[in-house]
Amino acid sequence: MNSLQSVFSEANLLHMVVPAHLFAAVGIVAIFSLVFKENKLFRLFEHIFLGLAAGYTLQTNWTDVLRPQWWDPMWSQGQWWWVIIAPISLMFYGIYTRNFAWQARLLFGFLFGMVTGTVFQAFSSQYLPQVSASFKPILPSATVTWPQAIDNVIFLVIMLCVATYFFFAFEQRSRLAKGASTAGRRLLMIAFGAIFGSTIMTREALLIDRIYYLLHDWMRLVK
Amino acid sequence: MTRMTDSKTIWDKLQEIDPRYIYAALIVVVVLPLLFPFSLPNIPSEPAVLAYRTMETVAAQHPNGFVLIASDWAASTRGESHWQDVAALRQIMTHHLRFAEVSFDTQNRSLEQADIAAVNDELAHSKPGYTPYVYGRDYCLWGYRPSTAVPQFLKGLVDDVPGTVHADYRGDPISKLPCMAGIATIKQVNAVLVITPSNLLDTFLQFVASKNGTPTVYFPTSVMAPEGYPYLDSGQISGMVAGIKGAGDYEQLEGAQGSVTRISTALSLVYALILTLILVGNLSYYVGRAIKMREGSGP
Numbered sequence: 307m308n309s310l311q312s313v314f315s316e317a318n319l320l321h322m323v324v325p326a327h328l329f330a331a332v333g334i335v336a337i338f339s340l341v342f343k344e345n346k347l348f349r350l351f352e353h354i355f356l357g358l359a360a361g362y363t364l365q366t367n368w369t370d371v372l373r374p375q376w377w378d379p380m381w382s383q384g385q386w387w388w389v390i391i392a393p394i395s396l397m398f399y400g401i402y403t404r405n406f407a408w409q410a411r412l413l414f415g416f417l418f419g420m421v422t423g424t425v426f427q428a429f430s431s432q433y434l435p436q437v438s439a440s441f442k443p444i445l446p447s448a449t450v451t452w453p454q455a456i457d458n459v460i461f462l463v464i465m466l467c468v469a470t471y472f473f474f475a476f477e478q479r480s481r482l483a484k485g486a487s488t489a490g491r492r493l494l495m496i497a498f499g500a501i502f503g504s505t506i507m508t509r510e511a512l513l514i515d516r517i518y519y520l521l522h523d524w525m526r527l528v529k
Numbered sequence: 530m531t532r533m534t535d536s537k538t539i540w541d542k543l544q545e546i547d548p549r550y551i552y553a554a555l556i557v558v559v560v561l562p563l564l565f566p567f568s569l570p571n572i573p574s575e576p577a578v579l580a581y582r583t584m585e586t587v588a589a590q591h592p593n594g595f596v597l598i599a600s601d602w603a604a605s606t607r608g609e610s611h612w613q614d615v616a617a618l619r620q621i622m623t624h625h626l627r628f629a630e631v632s633f634d635t636q637n638r639s640l641e642q643a644d645i646a647a648v649n650d651e652l653a654h655s656k657p658g659y660t661p662y663v664y665g666r667d668y669c670l671w672g673y674r675p676s677t678a679v680p681q682f683l684k685g686l687v688d689d690v691p692g693t694v695h696a697d698y699r700g701d702p703i704s705k706l707p708c709m710a711g712i713a714t715i716k717q718v719n720a721v722l723v724i725t726p727s728n729l730l731d732t733f734l735q736f737v738a739s740k741n742g743t744p745t746v747y748f749p750t751s752v753m754a755p756e757g758y759p760y761l762d763s764g765q766i767s768g769m770v771a772g773i774k775g776a777g778d779y780e781q782l783e784g785a786q787g788s789v790t791r792i793s794t795a796l797s798l799v800y801a802l803i804l805t806l807i808l809v810g811n812l813s814y815y816v817g818r819a820i821k822m823r824e825g826s827g828p
Contacts (some may be wrong), residue, residue: 359636363635366635366636374696430782436760438763439762441765500755501752501755504752505752508606508609508774509564510609510799510800511608511773511796512606514773514796515607515608515609516608521560529563
């Protein structure tokens, strides 16, 4: 930690009042002030953030996508046929009127068809390797150590229990099926608990990062 | 039994702590390790070690190799993704591998540019003999592509990189950039790094990794990490750097004990605080209930 004297040195204070730095710091404090009480400063910065994000998104979509890939080829390179994209895109807005809603449905139908095709492909490329990887050796051998074999048995039991829970093709009357299904549900709850723990880590990381910004980048209190 | 003057026991009071005191405690717990740094013991997780070793192997086998970084993180997940990005860039730039970056979020390119500049500056000051990266010669930014067009973009990338990307974010044709020399299809890409808080990895596995077996390293946020383990188990990804913990592990493996190590310590203390509060909350609930039941059934 730097000495407080250096923190409040002229150079450091000048750094802290640079408009961009000061705006960022006040913005962070204003947004976090919500946890103590709803207030107008929070509302102000919330709207500023939303406005900035929306404006930035529009600008980037124009400069990085629409202008180089559509406007420039059409306007400067003589590829006039790209003009057809404009009315087709506008058909999406037909959804707001009863008479022209069919136009939007036409485009949505096209998109749904395209996505469905890729989902079919996704099954073979994403999930089939996982299915084949679930066939694991459960007996120790020259290549499989005892700990690995125990790991694999645990994996297999959990997989079968969870799969049983999601198997609705027949009524689960037998004690074995009921037990496996109940175990599967409880194991899923453990997994959800782990995911919730990870979620907390993400949220806390965001808080720590912003406090780090205030102490390190803005106040230069930590090196 | 400790009875308060307003007939509420200490156990009742513990269940009614004003959340603002908890937030204040949280801030204190975060600020202290940042101001007065100390490190807690940390064992790098196996997925992070796998990721690190994969990239070390790529660097050893391809001295002038080419890495593609795909990311769609923005300000909303900067707390984790930024540190992962810095850790990944540090390793790539230490080995002086060429790289290109493509953004699937509008904010991402600017954030990525800032990270590249910061790591370049850090290595220039800390690593003797380091040749600073120059745009176009050592790396390039392909710019932003809408997330809705990711499948089509990746499908094109597999067979024809220059024909799909066309130009970098400045508008210069990528085929004329020295760093893109010899990169015609995805087959020439030695590794793919996916830094994302979303399910971008799925699309990459579907269209890129499954077609060519390109080593793919996954950098998810903590909340997305559990979904990555099946891919790790099946070998579809070569490593995973999960959230801020993963970034800290990576930094430790790189031997660069810096900001993330300090942040990881703060995170550990936050977890300790949360666990303590959960214990206190449950204890006060059960003890308070037991006392009330005893009083209710007593003479």
